[in-house]
Amino acid sequence: MSIFLLYARRLLKRPFVLLVALVMPIVLVQGVILQYQGATSLSVAVSVPDAALRAFVVAELDAQGVGHTVVEPAARATAPGVLVSIDGSLDQVAGHPSALGAAVSYGRTNANNVLLATRMNSVVSTLSHLAANSATPAALTAAMAAYDAASPGLTVTTDVIGNSNSTVLVSSFNMIVFVMLLLTMSNILVFIKDKTSTTSQRIVISASSKLSYFAQLVGLFAAIAVAEFAVMLAAMTWLFHVPLGLSPGRVALLVVAFVLFNVFAITLGLLLVSRTTKESVGRLLVTAVTLPMAMLGGALWPLTIMPTWMQNAAQVLPTTWMTQLNGVVFSGFTTTAWEVARPLVLLVGICVVLLGALSRLPAERI
Amino acid sequence: MLAIVISSLKRKLTNRSVLLNIVVMPLLLIVILGNALAATFSTSAHSSSATGATSLGVVDLDGSPASRDLAGFLTGTGAFVLTPEATPAAGAAALAAGSVDVLATIPSGYGRDQTAGGAPTVALSAVDSRIDQLRASELAVDALSDARRSSVAAASVTAHPTAYASGQFVTQRTSTADDPAAGVSGITYYTITMLVLILVYGLGNTMNFVKEEYDGPLGDRYLASPTGRLTLVTAQVVAGTLTSLVQASVIVATSVLVFRADLGDRPVVAAAIVVIAALLFNTVGLLLGLLGRTRTWLDPLVSLLIPVMTFLGGGFVKLDFGGLDRLTVNSIFQSAFFREVTGYATQWTPLLACLAVAAVALAASGVMIKGTAHR
Numbered sequence: 001m002s003i004f005l006l007y008a009r010r011l012l013k014r015p016f017v018l019l020v021a022l023v024m025p026i027v028l029v030q031g032v033i034l035q036y037q038g039a040t041s042l043s044v045a046v047s048v049p050d051a052a053l054r055a056f057v058v059a060e061l062d063a064q065g066v067g068h069t070v071v072e073p074a075a076r077a078t079a080p081g082v083l084v085s086i087d088g089s090l091d092q093v094a095g096h097p098s099a100l101g102a103a104v105s106y107g108r109t110n111a112n113n114v115l116l117a118t119r120m121n122s123v124v125s126t127l128s129h130l131a132a133n134s135a136t137p138a139a140l141t142a143a144m145a146a147y148d149a150a151s152p153g154l155t156v157t158t159d160v161i162g163n164s165n166s167t168v169l170v171s172s173f174n175m176i177v178f179v180m181l182l183l184t185m186s187n188i189l190v191f192i193k194d195k196t197s198t199t200s201q202r203i204v205i206s207a208s209s210k211l212s213y214f215a216q217l218v219g220l221f222a223a224i225a226v227a228e229f230a231v232m233l234a235a236m237t238w239l240f241h242v243p244l245g246l247s248p249g250r251v252a253l254l255v256v257a258f259v260l261f262n263v264f265a266i267t268l269g270l271l272l273v274s275r276t277t278k279e280s281v282g283r284l285l286v287t288a289v290t291l292p293m294a295m296l297g298g299a300l301w302p303l304t305i306m307p308t309w310m311q312n313a314a315q316v317l318p319t320t321w322m323t324q325l326n327g328v329v330f331s332g333f334t335t336t337a338w339e340v341a342r343p344l345v346l347l348v349g350i351c352v353v354l355l356g357a358l359s360r361l362p363a364e365r366i
Numbered sequence: 367m368l369a370i371v372i373s374s375l376k377r378k379l380t381n382r383s384v385l386l387n388i389v390v391m392p393l394l395l396i397v398i399l400g401n402a403l404a405a406t407f408s409t410s411a412h413s414s415s416a417t418g419a420t421s422l423g424v425v426d427l428d429g430s431p432a433s434r435d436l437a438g439f440l441t442g443t444g445a446f447v448l449t450p451e452a453t454p455a456a457g458a459a460a461l462a463a464g465s466v467d468v469l470a471t472i473p474s475g476y477g478r479d480q481t482a483g484g485a486p487t488v489a490l491s492a493v494d495s496r497i498d499q500l501r502a503s504e505l506a507v508d509a510l511s512d513a514r515r516s517s518v519a520a521a522s523v524t525a526h527p528t529a530y531a532s533g534q535f536v537t538q539r540t541s542t543a544d545d546p547a548a549g550v551s552g553i554t555y556y557t558i559t560m561l562v563l564i565l566v567y568g569l570g571n572t573m574n575f576v577k578e579e580y581d582g583p584l585g586d587r588y589l590a591s592p593t594g595r596l597t598l599v600t601a602q603v604v605a606g607t608l609t610s611l612v613q614a615s616v617i618v619a620t621s622v623l624v625f626r627a628d629l630g631d632r633p634v635v636a637a638a639i640v641v642i643a644a645l646l647f648n649t650v651g652l653l654l655g656l657l658g659r660t661r662t663w664l665d666p667l668v669s670l671l672i673p674v675m676t677f678l679g680g681g682f683v684k685l686d687f688g689g690l691d692r693l694t695v696n697s698i699f700q701s702a703f704f705r706e707v708t709g710y711a712t713q714w715t716p717l718l719a720c721l722a723v724a725a726v727a728l729a730a731s732g733v734m735i736k737g738t739a740h741r
Contacts, residue, residue, distance in 0.1 A: 016666050027674070040498040042505075064505055105537045111467065114418035115502035117536045118445040122509035125533040126516045133520035133527045146519035152485050153514030156504050159491040161458060166494040287391055295398050300682060304464075306402040332494075333462050 003203060003216040011187055011220075020183045021228055026235055028175040033240060036168050043067035044116060045079035050089040053127065056144050057084055060123050066116075082106045082116040084124065094140040097131040100124070163245045163332025169236075173254075173326045176232050177319055178290075178299040180258065181265050183228075184221060185286045188269035192282040195273055195366065204363045213366075214358055217270070218263050225262035229255050250329055253340065257325055260347035264318050267354035274358075274365040298323035321346050367593070367601045374605035378575065379612065389616050392560040396621055399560075399682070400553035420503055422446040423466035425457045430477030436488070436510065440470075445506050461493055468492045468503045485511075550628070550707055557627035558703040559681035561617050562696050565610055565643040566672055569651035572606035573668060576655025580735065589735070596732040599652055603728060606648035607641075614640045630706040639706070639717065643699045646720040649727040656731055 011017055044061055046068050048054035054070070061068045071079045073087070087101030104120045106113040130147060134140035163169065194200040207213040233251075236242050244251065272285045294300055296310065297319020303311050314320045321343035328339045358366075422440065426433050440446045449466055451457035457469040471489040479486035488507060492500035513530040520527035550558075579585060579602070588598055618640075621627035629636050658664040676682060679696035698716050705712060 015663070016670065019666075019670055024674075031678070040501075042498060042501055064508065065501075066505065102535050103537055104535045107538070109418040109538065111418050111420045111499050112502045114445050115420060115499070115506040118443045119502075119505040119509050121534070121536050122512045122532060124535045125531070126512045128533055129516045129528070129530050130519055133524045135524070139523045143519045143523045146522040147515050150515035150518040152508070152511040153480075154508065154511045155485045155487040156507050157487060157489045158500050158504050159489065160494050160497060160500070161461060161491050162493050164494050167497075284386060284391075288394075291391075291395065292398060295395075295402060295682075301403065310402055331462075 001216065003207060003213055004220050006203075007190075007217065007220055008223075010190060011224075014187075014190075016186065017183065020179060020186070021224075022231060025172075025176055025179050025228070025232055026239065028179070029172045029232075029235060029240060032171045032175065033168055033242075036171070041067060042112065042116060043069060043081060044120060045069050045071045045081060045083040047071040047073055047076050047079070047083060047085040049073065050086070052090040052141065052144075053086050053088070053093075056127065056148075057086070057123060059148060064119075080107070082113055082120060084120045086124070086127070090140060091137050093127075093131040094134050094137045095131070097128040100128055100131065102127070161332075163330055165242050165245060166330050166332055168240075168242055169244065169330040170323075170326050172236070172242075173232070173330070174299045174323045176228065176258070177261065177297070177322045177326075178294040180225060180228055180262055181294060181299070181319065182290050183224070184262055184265035185269050185290045188266075188273050188286065189279060189282050191270060191273045192276065192279050196277050196279075198364075200366045201363045204366055210359060210363070210366075214270075214355065218266060218355070221262045221266040222259045225259045226255060228262075229258050244330075245332060246329065253344075254325070254329060257322060257344055257347065260344065260351055261318060261322050263351050264347060264354065267351060267358055270358055270366070271354060271361075274361050293317055293319045296320070318347060318350055367597050367604070370593070370598065370601035371605045371608070374575070374579075374602060375608060378571070378605065378609045389564075389613055392564050392617055393620055396553065396556045396560050396617075396625060396627075399556040400551075400625065403552050403556075417444070419445060419447045420499060421449060421465070421467045422503070423449050423451045423457045423460050423469040425451045425454050425469065425471045427454075427474045428472050428476040432477035432480045432486075433472045436472060436476070439510055440507065443506060443509065446503075458491075461491065464493075467496055467499055470503075470507070550704060553621070553625045554627045554629070554707060557617070557621040557625070557629070558700055558707070559676070559679070559696070561614060561621075561640070562643065562679075562699045562703070563672075563676050563681055564613050564617060565640065565647055565699065566676070566696060568606055568610035568613075568644055569647040569654070570668055570672055571609070572602065572648045572651030573655040573658060574665070575606070576602055576652050577658045577665075580656065581659045595735050596728075599728060599731040599735060602652055603645070603648050606651060607644045610644035610648060611640065614644065628707055629703065630709075632706065635706055635712055636703070639699060639702045642717050642720055642724075646695075646724045649724040649731070652731045653727045656735055 044066055046054060046057055046061070047070070048057055058068055069079075071083065073085070076083060076085055083103075083105050085101075085103050085105070088099040092099040102124045104117050104124060106117050126147065127144075130143040131140055134143050191200060194203075204210055204213050207216075233244070236244060246254070268289070272289065273282070276282055276285065296306075296314045297303075297317040298306075298314065299319050299322075303314060303320065303323065306314070325340065325343040328335050424437055424440075426437065437448055441448055449460070451460055451466075451469065454471060457466070457471065460466045461469050469491045471491070473487060473489070476486040476488075490500060490503055490507065492503075509532075513532075516530050517527065520530075580588065589595070591598075593601075618629065618636075622629060654664055654668060675694040675696050679694035679700060681696055681700070698720065702712065702717060704710075
């Protein structure tokens with residue numbers, strides 16, 4: 001237990017640890033939530049100088065819960081997303097729908113823009129139809145009011161299936177995979193210093209066995225993983241108010257997975273320590289291992305957006321196993337036992353292999 | 367001054383691990399990021415096809431002419447590509463598997479309700495990651511109501527209303543939106559962000575180098591020499607800037623020649639942006655290095671701030687953090703490069719402001735540099 005406590009004190013004294021363990025996850029999750037909110041809100045740019053016609057278009061958007069920005073005619077070229085522009089005035093278009101001077105346009109071709117443009121095309125078509133049937137501006141005003149009051153011919157309901165917070169949760173916990181890997185790998189610099197000063201060698205010799213030394217170190221990083229998970233849980237619950245939507249059993253399963261992942265990270269880190277005595281090389285190794293593993297493993301973005309060859313190559317990475325487990329657990333769909341057990345089995349396997357390799361190291365290389 | 371510059375350059379450029387870290391790593395990241403995230407830079411991102419149509423699974427539990435009319439209307443909009451699903455369970459499975467984007471369920475009795483003059487229900491569902499597409503689909507499906515409402519409204523103002531017909535007002539315009547990075551390829555995007563990252567790392571490198579050079583007897587010997595203080599600090603900035611320029615040249619040459627990255631048609635402007643960035647970061651690194659001799663917390667803070675600023679500036683993942691990215695120094699130079707690549711006019715004001723900051727940092731360093739005996 002003395003080795004556990006010694007390194008616990010030393011690691012917790014490093015400001016870097018507190019920054020990465022506490023501040024970084026919260027900043028990253030906040031970023032994920034902001035990004036999600038920004039990406040999922042719908043908005044249309046409206047450039048209609050005539051107040052009455054603009055009110056008609058805006059009322060339709062408000063009724064559908066779609067945001068809007070009013071754009072001056074001179075600024076139409078720089079309007080983002082879908083733009084509705086109508087140049088005609090109420091007086092001009094009454095009885096003369098061709099005077100509308102209307103257009104619905106968008107820059108990037110994507111599903112949301114096409115769908116929004118479809119709807120706005122319908123709104124402008126409606127205005128054209130009402131204008132064609134209104135002989136005077138007063139009649140057109142009355143027709144627009146009648147349109148607003150008319151009951152819809154169709155009721156459309158929407159429903160999210162599975163876990164309604166799945167995207168935020170998966171992205172956030174994938175970020176925690178990255179944070180945990182970064183934190184643990186950064187801490188191996190402490191062990192490089194101890195190796196060069198023969199501190200580790202002396203501790204190993206004085207410990208009851210090499211196994212006891214490694215067991216206490218692994219235990220420490222397992223405890224750090226549990227603490228990190230608890231911080232994340234607390235932040236999600238009380239700071240961001242995003243319910244996990246998991247049973248206690250599933251939460252326990254995730255804790256076990258994160259513990260195993262952190263054990264993998266520290267054993268890999270200690271093996272890297274055995275390869276060098278220079279801190280500068282250690283820093284290089286930390287970056288060279290952490291970033292590609294996090295990127296290819298889907299910790300920073302979904303695996304599915306990568307090319308197939310990259311996704312196949314990533315299947316051997318423990319980061320991939322963790323992000324796949326997050327995806328399965330937080331999806332909200334019924335999953336098979338093997339989908340959940342597979343990452344755990346693989347993590348146990350890699351930890352056993354790496355611990356075996358560590359135990360064969362001579363004391364002077366630890 | 368030349369002797370100090372050459373001596374400093376030799377010490378920096380002969381360190382293999384430093385060179386590996388700041389040249390090979392960015393190149394590796396450009397390859398990984400540029401390939402991994404290439405799909406997010408295509409113009410048809412987050413859509414079912416190149417035309418942007420949404421893949422809509424349809425469970426028709428009514429099987430009436432009215433429900434078939436609805437399906438025909440949805441197909442006719444061009445916004446949907448319809449896939450029939452036999453049962454709600456099959457539809458849900460298709461949603462979960464991602465083979466359809468949105469599922470529409472037309473309930474039994476849809477046609478009867480419509481004939482009775484009611485407002486029959488259509489239920490749309492999707493997974494959480496497509497919640498925006500679900501809402502946009504709701505709007506598009508709702509367009510079906512417009513014909514009926516418009517016909518009712520027209521009948522209220524004229525005895526002989528014309529038939530409702532959907533017009534074709536949709537056009538696609540050339541986007542000149544505020545985001546100058548819109549439209550660039552993945553490789554180009556990451557060449558620029560990684561290039562800026564290594565230029566920012568010039569700050570950390572110079573900071574650490576100056577801290578080592580001017581801490582203790584080595585610094586005392588420098589300061590005891592007849593060389594003026596301003597010359598001493600200028601030499602460090604010149605050496606650091608030249609090192610940054612060597613790194614930047616390797617990144618740019620490899621990215622352009624091997625990965626076919628596009629850095630615009632005006633190499634002089636691109637080079638000017640690189641030089642200004644290198645000058646800024648190396649002078650600020652000099653100042654922080656001098657301060658860091660007595661303020662040990664500066665080193666970990668800068669080490670953390672560099673990747674955090676890169677992240678917030680969209681350097682690792684192209685995220686929109688709203689106003690947060692404006693707090694990062696990366697965005698000044700990234701934006702300048704993106705504007706150059708996409709043909710926007712160069713905004714020199716922020717770049718000239720960076721030069722002014724560099725001059726102030728250099729002057730401040732010249733004033734505050736002192737030996738150990740004076741600290």
